[in-house]
Amino acid sequence: MAGFKSPDFNERAAAARAARQAAVEQLRNRPAPDPAVMAERKAAQAAREERRAARKAEAAAARLARAEATKAQAAAEAEAAQRTEAELKAARDARYAARKARQK
Numbered sequence: 001m002a003g004f005k006s007p008d009f010n011e012r013a014a015a016a017r018a019a020r021q022a023a024v025e026q027l028r029n030r031p032a033p034d035p036a037v038m039a040e041r042k043a044a045q046a047a048r049e050e051r052r053a054a055r056k057a058e059a060a061a062a063r064l065a066r067a068e069a070t071k072a073q074a075a076a077e078a079e080a081a082q083r084t085e086a087e088l089k090a091a092r093d094a095r096y097a098a099r100k101a102r103q104k
Contacts, residue, residue, distance in 0.1 A: 007015070
């Protein structure tokens with residue numbers, strides 16, 4: 001029974017060259033892609049991109065609508081707060097006038 005013979009550097013390099021050459025030959029011998037299949041893939045990719053763009057536009061419109069609603073709500077709250085302050089001032093002025101009227 002023969003013992004294991006460790007391959008030296010030259011043998012390993014030759015094996016690596018042969019493996020690379022086999023891979024290159026395999027790529028060269030690969031058949032060209034079918035034009036109909038390629039056209040179908042490109043059409044599917046274009047459809048995916050259109051759907052993605054539509055979703056992005058829809059999301060942007062929804063964000064804009066939410067921002068507008070938030071602005072409108074903030075403006076309404078500010079107006080209500082301002083009106084409340086004015087009403088408080090009017091009530092305070094009325095109390096002051098009533099007190100002055102009682103004192104006379």
